[in-house]
Amino acid sequence: MSKKFTFSIGTFFSVVVISFLLIFIVQGATTLYMRVSARLDEFARHGENVLQVTSLLLEKQVEQREEGLRAIVGGADMNDAGRDVLVAVVLDGNTVERGIKGWLPDGMLLPDELLTDEWVVNDLLDIYGRSLLTGVRTIQGKRVFAAIRLNMNELDVFGDHLLLPVISDNLGQIVWMGATKEAPALSEHLKARGFILRKKIPDQRWAIALSHQGSRVMMRQEQLPYGFTFTIAYPLASLMISSLSGLAVAAMLFLFALLVILLLWALWNRGVYKSIATIANLADEMGDRLSQIDARDPLRGAETLFTLTKRFSGFKETFVRETNSFVRDLRNLFEVILRQQEELTAFNEETEAMNQELEQVNNQLISREALWERTLEFSRAFARNQDVDAAISSTLDTLRRDVKAFGVLLSSVEGNSFRLTAWSGYNGELTNFVVSKDGIAASESIISRSPVWVEDVRAHPTAHPVHPSVKSELLIPLFQAGEEEGVLEVAFDRPMRRDSFLIETLTPVASFLGGLVHGEKMRRELKASYAYLAEKLQFVTGIYHDETEAHIARIGEYCKLLAREIGRDASEQEDIALFARLHDIGKLRIPYGILVKPGALDSDEFNQIKRHPQWGADILGDAAWLQMARNICLTHHEKWDGSGYPRGLRGEEIPWEGRVATIADIYDALRSSRSYKPAMSHELAVSILLEGDERVRPEHFDPKVLTAFRRISGKFEEIFDSNCDERDSPDCFLA
Secondary structure, three states: OOOHHHHHHHHHHHHHHHHHHHHHHHHHHHHHHHHHHHHHHHHHHHHHHHHHHHHHHHHHHHHHHHHHHHHHOOOOOOOHOOOEEEEEEEEEEEEEEEEEEEEOOOOOOOHHOOOOOOEEEEEEEEEOOOOEEEEEEEEEEEEEEEEEEEOEEEEEEEEOOOOOEEEEOOOEEEEEEEEEEEHHHHHHHHHHHEEEEOOOOOOOEEEEEEEEOOOEEEEEEEEOHHHHHHEEEHHHHHHHHHHHOOOHHHHHHHHHHHHHHHHHHHHHHHHHHHHHHHHHHHHHHHHHHHHHHOOOOOOHHHHHHHHHHHHHHOOOOOOOOHHHHHHHHHHHHHHHHHHHHHHHHHHHHHHHHHHHHHHHHHHHHHHHHHHHHHHHHHHHHHHHHHHHHHHHHHHHHHHHHHOOOOOEEEEEEEEEEEEHHHHHHHHHOOOOOOOOOOOOOHHHHHHHHHOEEOOOOOOOOOOOOOOOOOOOOEEEEEEEOEEEEEHHHHHHOOOOOOHHHHHHHHHHHHHHHHHHHHHHHHHHHHHHHHHEEEEEEEHOOOHHOOOHHHHHHHHHHHHHHHHHHHOHHHHHHHHHHHHHOOOOHHHHHHOOHOOOOOOOOOOHHHHHHHHHHHHHHHHHOOOOOHHHHHHHHOOOOOOOOOOOOOOOOOOOHHHHHHHHHHHHHHHHHHOOEEEOOOOOHHHHHHHHHHHHHHOOOHOOOOOOHHHHHHHHHHOOOOOOOOHHHHHOOOHHHHH
């Protein structure tokens, strides 16, 4: 009897699939490489055009700045001739002999790396953090060191690009970045970060770099004049997607795949289908019978499996070896299953119990991680906007939701009492309260410096629930720098046994809240100190020169009124009301004779007066929370059109608080009598501010703030009349 010919359909199918894949991979890779190369060449040509035009624009700007520098050295007006020349000094060796413009003092020793004969970008920045070019030029026989700024906005005329062009300084800080619709995510990331990767790339070459955003980009970097670096970048993913789309060879691959499928279908229909149909019928019967097996009835399960084994024993062999082997293996499998059914059922039950326990632990860990992550987000948000109330409220709301508490409250320590600071939940039925620390559970947590878990508030001798629905509560003490700050209470409207996992989860959150409470307390104390300082300054000012203490108080009220009118929030209104009182603190360094001189000041005296804004900022120091006070001191004599002092700032370069203080200060100065002028009426002062005279022009003021002043000028009169003395105006007491 001749042996039937058989073959392995798996081997045949594997050969077909591998051949198909090899052809597809080789063809696709070749086409993809050619399309990527062509695309990169297109990018390179575009980038080269931008590079050349950029070089020409930068060189043209430098030539213009050099002309301005020569004009300044020759004695021209600094504002007209050299607006973009920020520093110009005459050198004696490496020492500043004489300052022409800028902030470098006479006698300052400059480092060698700044004194180059070429314009070079370095780490010297202007007050807004923008990179400057520095260099030494010989003008009229003098060695002049200068720092100039470039206007990168001129490059915006290029509009959108095929790729993302970036210009950076020697430290990688982005000084200009073009617009592109091809890579919005990369563009937004670089704009937010402010720096671009500096990577050593051979000339005329592309390189793949991993961005700080986490994506890979194609980069090409070229050197620009003056030490700038020109970078063109394009997301690798976008490049690959655009190269893959529209491949002409896709149609050919599709036809080839169709032929392969037809071949497989013919083989399946002629040699495999009948055998598979028989196996499918047996499989259906197997499914029906196995569905009737009950793990609690092992005897019936064994009978069913034995019947299926006999059915597979009667299966006729086919010319496909795998089918025959499959049937034999199924029969053996059922025999094994029959023996192991009981063990498997028991094992499954144990595994299910373990899985449930692991799932419960995993959910707790996920909940803890989520709570800590949100607390970290609140901390970052607080670092950005310094809003303590919002940070505490958000944290308490999140904490209540995550731990499924009835309510969460934060109480702060004030002397021998606890004061309710913030709360969430409790059905919205809490009201502010102050309770004594004596004999309550919250004090126990403070004394022991550890959390106190009250499982039953009714049975606990010192527990005093703040709401009748509270059944259990957790009290966590808040400490900061060794000082007690308050207590965090987490209340439940159901009995809760002590949960060490929950305590460990909430301890870092409580530490964060304690820091917020401590920081807010310190901020209030500091703010009260400066309010006291401002009040004392009013008294000192009234003694030292002819600006009365009433003038200082009125400036604060004017500024608060204007800030509200232009839409600043309540916190900013309160801050400017306080800090505006310090606007002339720098005058304490001006000689008394100059301040009370009845006649016109000479140039030296007026130069002394013009230095009081900077002196005021120096007196205040560099504390972050005093930034508004420094801004007011430095900019309350700046003018919208750039004609003010000490820096000649213009427009939006002047902080909003400086623009507000300018109008308030000039209005009150016009209304008040001085050693060199009489007091003016309200109507005349308003007319001068809105229409101008020989010294004051409407162009000096922010149009938005001036419009707000026009609307509420009547309230300015009320403030002046209700808070003045005879030194301000002879008519004060008549009002």
